[in-house]
Amino acid sequence: MFFHAHPDDEALLTAGTMAMLAAEGHRVVLVVATSGERGQADIAPGEALGETRIAELYKSAAALGCARVVNLGYGDSGLAPGGGVAEDRPADAFIDADGEEAARRLAAILTEEGADLLTIYDPAGGYGHPDHVQVNRVGGRAAQLAGTPIVLEATVNRDPLLRGLRLVRRFYPQLDVRAFERAYSPAEEITHRVNVRRFARQKRASMAAHATQATGADTRTLGVMLKIPQPLYRLVFGTEWYVQRGLPSGTRLRHPFEVPPKA
Numbered sequence: 001m002f003f004h005a006h007p008d009d010e011a012l013l014t015a016g017t018m019a020m021l022a023a024e025g026h027r028v029v030l031v032v033a034t035s036g037e038r039g040q041a042d043i044a045p046g047e048a049l050g051e052t053r054i055a056e057l058y059k060s061a062a063a064l065g066c067a068r069v070v071n072l073g074y075g076d077s078g079l080a081p082g083g084g085v086a087e088d089r090p091a092d093a094f095i096d097a098d099g100e101e102a103a104r105r106l107a108a109i110l111t112e113e114g115a116d117l118l119t120i121y122d123p124a125g126g127y128g129h130p131d132h133v134q135v136n137r138v139g140g141r142a143a144q145l146a147g148t149p150i151v152l153e154a155t156v157n158r159d160p161l162l163r164g165l166r167l168v169r170r171f172y173p174q175l176d177v178r179a180f181e182r183a184y185s186p187a188e189e190i191t192h193r194v195n196v197r198r199f200a201r202q203k204r205a206s207m208a209a210h211a212t213q214a215t216g217a218d219t220r221t222l223g224v225m226l227k228i229p230q231p232l233y234r235l236v237f238g239t240e241w242y243v244q245r246g247l248p249s250g251t252r253l254r255h256p257f258e259v260p261p262k263a
């Protein structure tokens with residue numbers, strides 16, 4: 001089960017792993033906390049945008065071979081200009097939800113599915129969106145409640161990310177690389193490096209499915225990503241990274257279900 005904050009987060013962080021596991025015959029379930037109705041798009045924020053983005057999520061899930069999509073239906077907390085929690089967030093914002101209740105709802109789905117694995121985010125929430133921080137807390141607690149054996153924090157290896165973004169900046173000089181300098185995880189914390197180059201086509205299709213996030217104003221992340229030429233794309237997006245807490249430092253696993261060597 002892959003737990004994400006908003007439609008399109010799966011495309012950037014875990015799409016290759018999802019496509020890989022589905023191709024291996026696993027049942028892959030995608031859960032989002034919100035419909036992302038406060039994301040940047042040409043459609044004004046609100047219910048219509050949320051509905052459009054959920055439709056895009058289903059398209060992305062189909063491209064990746066997901067068996068089921070669940071929306072927990074919390075309000076998108078939005079991101080304040082310059083980062084942090086937006087003051088004008090909705091009353092049902094995910095960041096204000098009762099974490100224990102949200103965790104119980106997610107745990108019920110984990111139990112129903114008999115999930116072997118749950119992905120959440122790193123504690124910093126990647127680039128710090130409040131809903132992503134909440135995914136870490138709620139997801140971690142849900143796995144505890146359900147007894148889910150493997151919990152992986154989907155993250156990005158910051159070092160190649162910065163190298164990749166500096167390359168992308170050649171095609172796209174407005175890209176603000178500095179915004180990523182403290183985001184995600186340093187290389188030494190990463191326990192899983194999953195090679196997903198064989199699933200570049202599915203990952204790209206997943207990104208393309210999120211049309212509201214990939215077209216129009218070209219400052220949107222997905223729009224930038226989709227402009228990258230295919231060979232460079234495979235290089236930049238050929239690996240997905242995870243942190244499994246409690247493993248000895250220096251652990252280097254290649255597959256979500258690979259058993260760590262005994263310490």
Ligand SMILES: [Zn+2]
Nearest residue numbers: 005006009129
């Ligand atoms: Zn998000």
